[in-house]
Amino acid sequence: MAAPSSLASSRLAAAAPAPQHHHQNHQLRLGCSRRRAQRLVAMAGSGKFFVGGNWKCNGTKESITKLVSDLNAATLESDVDVVVAPPFIYIDQVKSSLTDRIEVSAQNTWIGKGGAFTGEISAEQLVDIGCQWVILGHSERRHVIGEDDQFIGKKAAYALSQNLKVMACIGELLEEREAGKTFDVCFKQMKAFADNITDWKNVVIAYEPVWAIGTGKVASPEQAQEVHAAVRDWLKTNVSADVASTVRIIYGGSVNAANCAELAKKEDIDGFLVGGASLKGPDFATICNSVTSKKVTA
Ligand SMILES: O=C(CO)COP(=O)(O)O
Secondary structure (H helix, E strand, O other): OOOOOOOOOHHHHHHOOOOHHHHHHHHHHHOOOHHHHHHHHHHOOOOOEEEEEEOOOOOOHHHHHHHHHHHHHOOOOOOEEEEEEOOHHHHHHHHHHOOOOEEEEEOOOOOOOOOOOOOOOOHHHHHHOOOOEEEEOOHHHHHHHOOOHHHHHHHHHHHHHOOOEEEEEEOOOHHHHHOOOHHHHHHHHHHHHHOOOOOOOOEEEEEOOHHHOOOOOOOOHHHHHHHHHHHHHHHHHHOOHHHHHHOEEEEEOOOOOOOHHHHHOOOOOOEEEEOHHHHOHHHHHHHHOOHHHHHHOO
């Protein structure tokens, strides 16, 4: 989505305001709340539903050939941005075989300009091979590899400076949730991003509670909505009302073809970051097309 493409999205079209009584009628007809309708209008161009597939450290040349061919054959709703994140070594293969309808992301990048950093991949190199996005701050990088908030924030600043778009991940551990610290943890992670990001137009925030990742234990729509709304309020207070109303906040953690529609209906859930289910083309397409749930009720 280099330039946010035609927002002939029925989602936005439905929310288009003037004149006022039409706006209200649409809200009634679509069950779309006034706040959401206003937010969608404010998003003007950048507000498409967004679904990312994080393939993590999975796949072979053979399985990725099959997955790409399934994705190429899938019918995707027009009003959804779709991005897949293969392992670094397969990005080139995916770029050269996947439809342009779907953008490509890396799962990590180096913190600055490339050079003598053995084993790292730079933002410049990703841009060079046509990769448009990078996932940063994923919980597996934070908690398995040990990346901290500041390191991740600086990576975001550098990636954006090189014109990579960023999926900025946040989320609490189970013990943090149980200790009532969910908001504290998410806001602290948000602050590290906010300290390093000046322009949010190329940023999507992914809320991924760690206890829901790869566990089959999806957050309930209410649990996810509660955090998404809190993050949006945090942005309003700490960044700007404009960023709060326009940035997309997507949910990740055991999203699948069966649970995506209910989650997608929630007002502040603007899409998904999908792990396991993104390795199955038809399931991933179903999740992308859950944008249709937004059109019915929000
Ligand atoms: O970590 C995730 C996406 O980045 C979520 O993974 P699962 O969908 O496999 O739970």
